[in-house]
């Protein structure tokens with residue numbers, strides 16, 4: 001776990017919070033010396049201005065309570081981790097920082113994800129669900145008052161299931177977050193395959209109501225992907241994108257290293273490997 005995540009979970013533990021309903025983000029902020037103000041802003045979603053041991057977090061109001069809560073928790077992360085600085089944050093969508101290299105923003109997002117979905121409370125809920133579908137994740141998000149996006153990202157982050165959370169548009173992959181234990185050999189396709197349910201959804205609006213079985217070949221570049229299956233489901237997300245859940249079947253976790261995929265130049269032991277097509281060894 002990142003140190004930002006640890007700090008957030010330590011704070012939850014210190015406050016003696018034992019259930020999701022007690023994760024009152026304004027109360028936690030107040031306890032940390034941060035006053036939360038909701039006020040329409042232009043040019044940013046949330047800001048933090050601190051002086052000595054007090055700060056004001058200003059949050060752009062949103063119809064989605066989960067997004068407001070994430071913004072508060074994000075600013076609280078800046079307060080706990082980056083004290084002495086002021087912040088104007090453009091983003092209340094945790095996926096937007098995923099592909100950026102703005103280290104402090106990522107840290108604040110990490111803090112927020114662990115504060116609102118702390119492992120000791122979130123993991124037991126997920127464990128009861130097996131491999132949760134989006135319908136089930138939506139209920140979990142309701143219980144924790146988080147957005148479905150933040151909840152899905154945290155699902156991959158806790159690394160208890162062989163899951164990849166990804167975002168695709170009709171033009172292809174925006175980003176993906178695999179659970180840490182997923183072998184690096186599995187390369188997601190950049191282009192959305194016509195055989196995927198996600199392709200159907202983005203092109204004809206046909207939603208998949210359940211996790212559906214799918215050939216791994218539809219999702220992964222690997223030559224041997226056709227031998228494997230995944231479970232796939234997607235839902236519509238902001239800006240005409242689809243948020244995708246992929247569960248890898250257990251045998252995919254045992255598949256050996258694949259020399260022959262992507263633009264791999266080094267093998268798992270760090271030795272140079274010629275590109276695909278070039279003669280090997």
Ligand SMILES: [Zn+2]
Nearest residue numbers: 087089105108
């Ligand atoms: Zn920020």
